[in-house]
Every structure is written in C-alpha cells, then in structure tokens.
Amino acid sequence: MHATHDTEPPVPFAIACAVGQFLLTILILKFGFSLAPPEAYGKVKLVAFASTILYPLVLAHAFGLWKRLALGLDRIRPEPVFLASLSTAALFLPWGLRSVDAGKVLSDVTIQFFNAFGEELLFRGVIFALLLSLPVWRGIVLNGLLFGAMHLIHGFMGTDWKTACWQMLVTSIAGMMFTAVRYRTGSLWxxxxxxxALNLCMIYSNVHGAAESTVFMVERGANVIEIALAAWVIFSARRTGTAPAAA
Incomplete structure (x- = not known):
C-alpha cells in the first residue's frame, strides 16, 4: 500500500528523502572504497551513480507519486522561462569548446544525461511533489537548498570543506532555477x-583557460541569471495568486 504523502508534513518528509540519498551515496562510496581494490573503484562509483536513479524510483513508487513526476513527453514545450534559462549555459560558449574525440563526447553526454536524470528525478520529481503544497517561494528556496546540500558529499570524500561549502552555495542557486523551470513549465524532462546542457557547457568550455577574473565573471553571471529567473517565477506566482503549471 502506498504512503499517503498528502497527509504528511511536507518539509520534514522532503528533507528525509534528501538525507536518505545523501547517506546512501556516502555509505556506498565509503564502504566500497574500503573493501574493494583500487582497480575496482570505478565499479563502486558506478553503483553509487546507479543509486541516484534507483532511490528516487523507489520513493516515487512507495509514495504513489508517478502521476506527479511530470514525465509526459507532451509537456516538452519551449516555454520562455526554459529558453531564458539556457542562457546560463550559453554564457560559457563564447570562449569555444575543448576539442575531444567523438567517443569521449558520447560518453560524457551519456553520463551527464543519467546524472541529470537521477538528480532531477529526486529533487524536481519526488521532492518537488512533496513540497507542492507550500507557497511557491518556499518550495523553490527549500528545493534549491536541499539540492545544494547534497553536494556537501564532496567534503566527506576528500574535498576541502571551504570548496565543498562553496559548491553547496552555487548549486543551491542553480537548484532554485531548476525548480522555477519545473514550476513554470510543468515538465521534468x-x-x-x-x-x-549546463553541466556539459561548463565541462567543455575553454573559458577555464582564460584569466581567473574572466572565469569568475562568467560563473557569477550565470548565478545572477539563475537567481533572477527564480525570483521572476516567484513574483509571477505571488502577483497572480495561483501556482504555475507545476504538475
């Protein structure tokens, strides 16, 4: 029998879902690296990677959220907020793209697709559905913060905590934009x-070979657009008094 998520407090429930993925990923990596030989570390990472897709699928089934995940292909429409959000990726393109072989590109596109699908399925799918009863501004801010907090996992895996906390901040801002796009378009896809697209443009852009000040300006420019789009969706919802096309 499915859990009756509509009767549960949405915020604690959403936090519990995010914490569950956080702990599951750390456990897989920590125990995997401690038990497996170095040559098998790639397989350990693959198991952790797979968990980011399987975990939200299990949650969606357990909570009866399939119809709220917005996976219908008919929802894929070029809404203005989505087109505007692509400018965050476009900011990285004027410096050109790194030259790599076709096989590497295909591998990176595949990895980034499943990475994006897993994270979006959890945060803009399951957790979004759980927070849908909240005012739009709270849903966008909380979803973004939970998404950013997930990236603190890097601090537990060897990255210095200053860098991990900075990653949390910038990914929280990006998460707010992703959530705003989800609210406005009603499409998880x-x-x-x-x-x-944003991940691939950041990975392949030649901007990282430019001056440090240039990289800083491009990355912060993307953050400004992300915040502006999230604020626009929040303002639009408050002005009209109705939620956007969220589900």
Whole structure:
C-alpha cells in the first residue's frame, strides 16, 4: 500500500528523502572504497551513480507519486522561462569548446544525461511533489537548498570543506532555477535537458583557460541569471495568486 504523502508534513518528509540519498551515496562510496581494490573503484562509483536513479524510483513508487513526476513527453514545450534559462549555459560558449574525440563526447553526454536524470528525478520529481503544497517561494528556496546540500558529499570524500561549502552555495542557486523551470513549465524532462546542457557547457568550455577574473565573471553571471529567473517565477506566482503549471 502506498504512503499517503498528502497527509504528511511536507518539509520534514522532503528533507528525509534528501538525507536518505545523501547517506546512501556516502555509505556506498565509503564502504566500497574500503573493501574493494583500487582497480575496482570505478565499479563502486558506478553503483553509487546507479543509486541516484534507483532511490528516487523507489520513493516515487512507495509514495504513489508517478502521476506527479511530470514525465509526459507532451509537456516538452519551449516555454520562455526554459529558453531564458539556457542562457546560463550559453554564457560559457563564447570562449569555444575543448576539442575531444567523438567517443569521449558520447560518453560524457551519456553520463551527464543519467546524472541529470537521477538528480532531477529526486529533487524536481519526488521532492518537488512533496513540497507542492507550500507557497511557491518556499518550495523553490527549500528545493534549491536541499539540492545544494547534497553536494556537501564532496567534503566527506576528500574535498576541502571551504570548496565543498562553496559548491553547496552555487548549486543551491542553480537548484532554485531548476525548480522555477519545473514550476513554470510543468515538465521534468525540460529540467533534465537544462541540467545536462549546463553541466556539459561548463565541462567543455575553454573559458577555464582564460584569466581567473574572466572565469569568475562568467560563473557569477550565470548565478545572477539563475537567481533572477527564480525570483521572476516567484513574483509571477505571488502577483497572480495561483501556482504555475507545476504538475
């Protein structure tokens, strides 16, 4: 029997879902690296990677959220907020793209698709559905913060905590934009496409070979657009008094 998520407090429930994925990923990596030989570390990472897709699928089934995940292909429409959000990725393109072989590109596109799909399925799918009863501004801010907090996992895996906390901040801002796109378009797939496009442009852009000040300006410019789009969706919802096309 499915859990009756509509009767549960949405915020604690959403936090519990995010914490569950956080702990599951750390446990897989920590125990895997401690038990497996170095040559098998790739397989350990693959198991952790797979968990980011399987875990939200299990939650969606357990909570009866399939119809609220917005996976219908008919929802894939070029809404203005989605087109505007692509400018965050476009900011990285004027410096050109790194030259790599076709096999590497295909591998990276595949990895980034499944990475984006897993994260969006959890945060803009399951957790979004749980927070849908909240005012739009609270849903966008909380979803973004939970998404950013997930990236603190890097601090537990060897990254210095200053860098991990900075990653949390910038990914929280990006998460707010992803959530705003989800609210406005009602499509999870558009969030996946946006997430994947932004990651790939950041990975392949030659901007990282430019001056440090240039990299800083491009990255902060993307953050400004992300905040502005999230604020626009929040303002639009408050002005009209109705929620956007969220589900």
């Amino acid at each position: 558009l969030c996946v496409i946006l997430h994947m």
